[in-house]
Amino acid sequence: MTASNSKTQYTSYQEVWERSQSDPAEFWLSESEYINWITPPATALSHPSETEWRWFPDGTLNVSANALDRHVDAGRGDAIALIADSAMTGTQERVSYTELRDRVAVFAGALRDLGVVKGDRVLVYCPMTPEAVIAMLACARLGAIHSVVFGGFAANELAARIDDAKPRVIVTSSGGLEPGRQVPYLPLVHRALEICGAESSGVSAVVVADRAHVPGTAADFTGSAGAGATWYDWDTIVAAATPADPVPVHANDPLYILYTSGTTGSPKGIVRDSGGYAVALSWVMRGIYDFGPGDTIFTASDVGWVVGHSFIVYGPLLAGGTTVLYEGKPVGTPDPGSFWRVLAETGAKILSTAPTALRAIRREDPELREREKYDLSRLRAIYLAGERMDPETWHWVRDGIGVPVVDHWWQTETGWPICANPLGIEELTVKAGSTTVPMPGFDVRIVDSAGVDITAPDVEGNIAIKLPLPPGGMLEIWGSRQRFLDSYLAAFPGYYASGDAGHFDEDGHLFVMGRTDDVINVAGHRLSTGSLEEVLTQHPAVAECAVIGIHDPLKGQRAAGFVTVSRGTRIPNEELAAALIALIRDRVGPVASFRDVTVVNRLPKTRSGKILRKTMRQIVDGEAYTVPATIEDSGVIDEFIAALAQTVSAPPTRAVTLPR
Structure with missing residues (x-):
């Protein structure tokens, strides 16, 4: 294998981003020199059409050899690659x-x-x-x-x-x-x-x-x-x-398929390439995380999610550092000091986790007394992903731990952060509630429902990314190119539709405000409301249902079900609710955090039959709402509110919650 010794040095974030935009082929070809290639690529980008592109199409490599063999061959075989820490068994390897x-x-x-x-x-x-x-x-x-x-x-x-x-x-x-x-x-x-x-x-x-x-x-x-x-x-x-x-x-051969929920209820197999992903992660570990040989990262996630793929397995090992594989929870295994213990014992420079984990710790240990037991002197930054970080918790952890807290935004589909604070280049001004700025290769725009670019300070709209996606972005959906086009590229021609809404401020910092579709985010896990509804309708007593994501102070969102029952049903509401909760846990798993079922006479709908999920969510979350003029019967809103008063916030709902 060959590798170039030339390293491009940057003096500022702005220089990096502008170079990635003005000449993306030259920029990424230069960055590809950090990877050991069997056949080094001579071409950075093949872009035959607006909806088709491939990075490093003439390169060949092996990603596993880049993650392991090259470090051994370079004389670093004795360095620790993996620390497996099980809070469940009390062991560490x-x-x-x-x-x-x-x-x-x-x-x-x-x-x-x-x-x-x-x-x-x-x-x-x-x-x-x-x-x-x-x-x-x-x-x-x-x-x-x-x-x-x-x-x-x-x-x-x-x-x-x-x-x-x-x-x-x-x-x-x-x-x-x-x-x-x-x-x-x-x-x-x-x-x-x-x-x-x-x-x-x-x-x-x-x-x-x-x-x-x-x-x-x-x-x-x-x-x-x-x-x-x-x-x-x-x-x-x-x-x-x-x-x-x-x-x-x-380089364009698939490395993995990782499934994410689709709005139709059918999981989407996101296909990741080999070469582009390796190059992108190599840049991320240096540019965003300031991470390399001798450094340790504790990514408190699961290898079943994209965070685990990128920042437990491939990213840290490509960089030649040490990665921590943790089997446990942020609290309860055995206490809310679990993360601080792991950081201290492994000497980790970076903690990467989800806001949900920090909210759980805060709920159990608001004064951070457990943190005082451990030496966190080697910790340099905390990175958050999976859902929006609420400003209150952001301030709590930043002030309590005393290191930069980076709320970066990315998706299974992109493979690495779209927006972040690039601490490996320079530490930018941080704003609570913001994901900071777009990373190299990501040209992020705000567009309206017609796909018109409306990017301007404080103008909210759909967040879209100008094509092509940079290296490491998804290649396609496994087995269905048409579904890839329909799901991501059709809504706004020339752009990747992120499915999120938000706005930039006057300094170019992006604020991601939430999803624009019916996929909900439960503790960083994206779940399709359609797939949950399909499970609920399998119960013979359920005539119709809707699942929405409602606010949860710990998990960000949790799924709540609203059902109408078949005529002649004699099952009590409490018994039906318990059965439906058990059904979701059996068919989907506890990850759905499904514990709210409300039986209603009718679901709010438009005259065309569309269930008003957004209005329902706003009512449940106590937000201001406007009843659409197209509603079939405005009286159903009063019925819906009355049902909520009796079910969601009343003891019967809590009584049917199953133990974890």
């Missing part, structure tokens, strides 16, 4: 670059022995243990495409992703751990395969990492043969495998 490279290479060999080749999909359904990271990097080593599914999803959600990605192999664990309980994974995998059907799923093998040392999570293969795939023990196949060499892939 430190893995060097050499050890991680070797474990990845051998597991890649085991996958190869199971028939996995370049371009195959491998679904990873694991808790926050080293096996999850090893499986991801082993897929990248083979040129296979991994699709990581968050372990909190129920069997039918897992089945939907299996059915779409058609993985050859599933890599899973005997179980995960939550405070006070164990979560067995194998019954969920088995049920998901049954839902898909052996022939249509395409799964030939399931590899199980047995957590036999953890009480209640030992693997039980009973009944597994009936799921159509052959089940293997991780340790057994690894013992019989030989290391696999890195497989060259083209």
Whole structure:
């Protein structure tokens, strides 16, 4: 492999951003020199049409080798690559670059022995243990495409992703751990395969990492043969495998598929490329995080989300630093000082987390007394993502911890921050409630409903990004280019539609105010209201329903359901509410935080039959609202408010909340 020693130095954020806009090809080709290429790209950008572009189309590389092998080859094999900290088991494991490279290479060999080749999909359904990271990097080593599914999803959600990605192999664990309980994974995998059907799923093998040392999570293969795939023990196949060499892939070959909710209820498989993603993350670690060899980052997320992909796994390892893999919660494992303990014990320079986590800590420890027990002298900054950070909590953590707090904005689709405070270049003025400024390659505009550019200070509208997206942005939606076009590029021709609304201020700082569609954000997890509604309507008593995202002081939003019942239904409202809450937990999982059900006589609708979800949300959240002139019957609003008074804020709703 080859790598250039030339490094471009920048003196200011403005210089970086302007160069990325005036000559994006030259800018990103220069940045690509930070990556070890097998075939270095001579072309930065292929842009044959407004809706089609590819970065570094003539380059070849291996992302896993860039994350591991090159650091070992450079003499840094003894440096710590991964610190696996489990607050659930009270253990901590430190893995060097050499050890991680070797474990990845051998597991890649085991996958190869199971028939996995370049371009195959491998679904990873694991808790926050080293096996999850090893499986991801082993897929990248083979040129296979991994699709990581968050372990909190129920069997039918897992089945939907299996059915779409058609993985050859599933890599899973005997179980995960939550405070006070164990979560067995194998019954969920088995049920998901049954839902898909052996022939249509395409799964030939399931590899199980047995957590036999953890009480209640030992693997039980009973009944597994009936799921159509052959089940293997991780340790057994690894013992019989030989290391696999890195497989060259083209820069535009997919590295992974990561599913995000769609407004139709059908998950969208976001496809990430290999070369563009590596170049983008290399820039982010330097330009935004000021992170490199010798530094440690604690990203308190899950590898099932894009934050985990970019800033637990690929970003820190591409940069040659140390990444922390944390199995635990911000509070309750065992106390609200959990994050501060991890930061102190690992010497982390950066904490990356979601506002929800900080709100949970604040609720339990408003005076930050737990923080006083730990030495956080190496912490330089806190980065927040996943949802909008409320100014009150922002001030609380900034004043209490005493380091810059960067509320940066990005999406699964973009792969890395659209807007941030680039501390690796210069620390810009911070404004509570703002995501600061656009990063290189992102030309962010405010457009009206017709797609007209209305960007001006304090003018709110749809946030859109001028095409093409920079390296690392999504390539497409797995299996459906038309859905990619319809979902992101059709609304405002020439732009990527972010689905968010907001405005710039007079200093060019962006304020993201919320979603413009029916996808809600629960503690940083995007959930489709349509998919939740589909589950509710499966109950025989439900005639019609609507799910909206209502304000939650901890999670940002939570899902609330409003249902009408079929004529002749005799089930009491409290009993129906409890059944629907249980149904959502079974089919979607506790991640939905679904605990509010209101039975109404009618749902507010327009004369054309459109349910007035925005008006409903404004009423529930106590905001000012205007009843649309197109409403079918204005009297239904009074009925809706009366139902809320009896259900949402009254004891019956709390009485049917299921325990976590």
